[in-house]
Amino acid sequence: MNRPAIQVHAIRKTYGATVAVDDVSFDVHAGEIFGLIGPNGAGKTTTMECVEGLRKPDRGDISVLGLNPARDSRALQERIGVQLQEAQLQKRIKVWEAVDFWASLYRNPASGDRLIDQLGLSDKRNAWFMTLSGGQKQRLFIALALINDPELVFLDELTTGLDPQARRAIWDLVRGIRQRGKTVFLTTHLMEEAERLCDRVAIIDRGRIVDIGTPAELVRRHCPDHAVVLVTEDASADVRFRAIPGIRSVTSEGSRTTLRGRGDDFVTAVIRCLAEHRIQVSDFRTEVPTLEDVFLTLTGHTIRD
């Protein structure tokens, strides 16, 4: 395996008395989509901007594509693409002008026209920035981040404020970036986005990394319980449910019963129990834990707090 695209070791960054980031370490592998996830104010943007070379950590080491971002920022800028959180452009700059100007800043720019095309902005070539929709603006920022054909792309809260449809379109674009062999490092506070998009995630809360892994790994590690919610009028069912192997809890609200249990075959065990005892159910669904649940388990609060 070749060396990681990004290596962050024990960085710390304070603003006055506030510790924004503390003892943060992680690696981003080449060719993956890596997500730094956590609530607003957790230290995601500070961490990312230290890696980009826009900020200098007080302590710790960062290596990006083998370079030190604080020292070699100019060499690094040629090889990375950056999309900043909540950035704007000049209100009256035209789409093609922005792409054209950005292209002129780099030694080996990609074709601006092709990027405009690929990102679905051809109709908006001559439109002023201020007239673009939120999704179009983000697509333009992706174009600017890709204009130097970078090896590594940084995307900070890329889909915040977008409607679900625009969000899905952007996700496809990000997957496209990975497909072209590039590495993507993104931040998001949307757990669904992390789950759908990221190969691996690092969960950050109050400036510290809580855990790192693939979304599936993290769920298995921290929320191994599966839940089955079913509706039954069978009064004797409760006793049968409590005998299911791996069962941890049975809670009922009227005819609706929630069964929680551990183990990959827990759902199968529930189905077997229903069949064996001929328990009639009028509804049956499973609840698979998500990163949202992982976050709650790890930090004791929801990501929206």
Place this chain on the structure above:
Amino acid sequence: MLRQLWRLTWLEIKIFVREPLGVIGTIAVPVLVFVVLSRFFRPRVRTGAPDVPRFISGDLPIFASILIAISALLSLVAIIAIYREGGILKRLRATPLRPLTILSAQVLVKLLSTAATLALMILAGRRSYPADANVPIVSFAAALLFSTTSIVSLGFVIASVVPTARFAQPIGTLIVYPMLGLSGLFVPVESLPPAAQAVARVVPFTYAVSLLRGVWHGEGWGSHLGDVAMLTLLLAVFVTVSVKVFRWE
């Protein structure tokens, strides 16, 4: 580096002229003030009416030119504040552009609009304010651009203390107009109270007024080397302070 500076400047010029209000505010207003004042007062200056203020009878071109420099300064402060608040400065900084290039482009745009305004003013004022044939227009334009460079660099210091874009114009005005009052344009610096004189000595407008007045009246740059030196020194001070206190975000 120079190529990038020129490209960014050209881009900013195009963006500037796309906003009608900005163009009217920075270019049309000083020209209008000049034309209206000169039309109104010129006949009375000719007949020697005693109620015409001195800054109009003798100094109208100087007054109007300083207005151009001030509007360049205020519009620079506003643009920097807006660009900072919108994250535009930060986005530009995350490119290979050097910070100096990003800010220099803004200064260049202001200097070009200053030159354009002066040219318009001279054209528009031809009938109502026929300047003496021996007024060295080119030298005067150079003096104005030189003064404006120093004055505009003060804008980066002001832009650093402006909390949000909304306050840019009022705070800028609040800082600039008292300075103008001390500049010797309305009242000779020597007749100000000592404390005010001390302040006037560190205000770029004082030297700008003195230099522009001298050049307009045909004195050479040689007899205003003191003004040139002070404007250069103040420019250096403003740039140094800006480097220390300028906020990109």
